[in-house]
Amino acid sequence: MRRLTTTATVIALAAAIGLALLRPDxxxxxxxxxxxxxxxxSDPLAHRLRHGTEKPLPDRLNxxxxxxxxxxxxxxxxxxxxxxxxxxxxxxxxxxxxxxxCAWSGTLGPKLAEGDRQSPEGFYAVGxxxxxxxxxxxxAFNLGFPNxxxxxxxxxxxxxxxxxxxxxxxxxxMTDKGIDDIYRVVExxxxxxxxxxxxxxxxxxxxxxxxxxxxxxxxASFWANLKEGYDLFETTGVPPSVSVCSGRYxxxxxxxxxxxxxxxx
Numbered sequence: 001m002r003r004l005t006t007t008a009t010v011i012a013l014a015a016a017i018g019l020a021l022l023r024p025d026x027x028x029x030x031x032x033x034x035x036x037x038x039x040x041x042s043d044p045l046a047h048r049l050r051h052g053t054e055k056p057l058p059d060r061l062n063x064x065x066x067x068x069x070x071x072x073x074x075x076x077x078x079x080x081x082x083x084x085x086x087x088x089x090x091x092x093x094x095x096x097x098x099x100x101x102c103a104w105s106g107t108l109g110p111k112l113a114e115g116d117r118q119s120p121e122g123f124y125a126v127g128x129x130x131x132x133x134x135x136x137x138x139x140a141f142n143l144g145f146p147n148x149x150x151x152x153x154x155x156x157x158x159x160x161x162x163x164x165x166x167x168x169x170x171x172x173x174m175t176d177k178g179i180d181d182i183y184r185v186v187e188x189x190x191x192x193x194x195x196x197x198x199x200x201x202x203x204x205x206x207x208x209x210x211x212x213x214x215x216x217x218x219x220a221s222f223w224a225n226l227k228e229g230y231d232l233f234e235t236t237g238v239p240p241s242v243s244v245c246s247g248r249y250x251x252x253x254x255x256x257x258x259x260x261x262x263x264x265x
Contacts, residue, residue, distance in 0.1 A: 057181055065089060066096055069192030072185050073239045074126075076162075076172060078104055078119065079204035083162070083174065085185055092237030096185070099178040102166035108203040109219045111145060114156045117170055120145045121203055121222075123229060123242040123249060125196040127264030131187055138164030138176045139183040143199060148244040148260035162199075172201075196264035198239040206230040225249050 054060075061067055071088035081101040086093040106118030120143060130142040140163035146155050161171040164179035174182065186197050203219075204210055206227040214220055229251055232240040240251040245259040 057184060061087075061096065061185075064094075064096055068184065068188040070185075070189060071192075071194045072189040072197050074162075074182070074186075074197060074199045075233075076101070076199065076201040077205055078108060078121070078202070083172065083178075083182065085182060087185070093233075093239070094237075097181070099174060099182060101172055102175055103168035103173040105168045105170055108217075110155070110222065111150075111157050111160065111170065112155050114158065116157075119168070119170055119172060119201075120150075120157070120160055121201045121226065122147060122149055123226075123262050124199045124201065125262055125264040126186060126190075126199055127196045128187075128190045129265055131183070131190075132161075132163075133183070133187075135161070135163055136165075137161070137167070137171075137173070139179045140164070141183065141186060142265070143172075143201070144265055147262050149247075149249060149262070152244055152247050152260075198242075200229060200233070200239070202226055202230060 055063075058068055061070075066087045066089070071093075073086040073088075073093050075084040075086070076082075077084075081104070083099045083101055085096045085099070087096045088094075104119040106116065109118070110122060111118040111120040124144040124147055126141050126144060130144060132140040132142070140161045143160045143162065145157055145160040150157075157170065159171075162174065162179070162182070163171055164174055164176040166173050166175060189197060203223060203226075206223070211220075211223060211227055214223065217223070225248055229240055229242060229249060232251055241253060242262040243250045243259040244262070245256055250259060
């Protein structure tokens with residue numbers, strides 16, 4: 001059995017090296033797939049290859065005054081290809097880490113219809129039922145598209161995820177190493193008592209100057225509405241409550257009974 005294990009390990013590593021030489025652009029995802037194969041036979045080896053010498057996540061959290069189970073908040077920026085993880089400290093959220101997004105698909109602007117290969121924009125919420133620890137893309141959680149706003153505008157689509165494997169058709173694809181951190185933080189927060197994780201997805205960092213430069217864009221008014229929520233968080237350090245009222249995002253307590261809050265599934 002030991003000989004078979006060693007042989008399988010060597011074959012998997014050779015496959016990763018070969019793919020990396022032939023397609024360096026696929027280095028991260030190809031090596032991650034090989035690591036998962038190796039992991040079937042040698043879990044400690046898989047862990048070392050995937051994580052290198054980086055400190056364990058709990059240690060990195062502790063260095064910044066956090067712990068697994070702390071309330072979490074996520075922001076995604078398409079143009080910058082960044083995903084931010086924020087964690088609660090005292091009464092406001094502080095940035096824990098930014099992770100590079102390997103890939104998203106489509107253009108700047110919201111997702112409109114099933115099959116348009118467009119990654120969503122807007123305000124979403126993630127609950128325990130949206131987690132998938134056994135995804136074909138390593139780890140995944142469903143954004144919750146379509147939310148109440150999307151449905152109010154007749155938008156359709158399904159299985160819009162944040163996941164690993166560096167491949168995207170409408171999703172936000174991370175490295176396996178990145179999604180491993182993000183998933184663990186999200187799951188721990190939800191299991192620690194947070195009812196849902198807000199996930200705010202923006203086309204770009206919503207500065208006044210950046211939005212002014214897009215004033216003639218077809219989605220300028222939609223982005224101006226997103227900026228309201230962006231600005232509230234920037235000012236308060238707390239993700240605002242988000243509802244959909246008369247076809248627009250509204251922020252703060254929903255006073256109108258006709259408004260629909262953004263909720264996890």
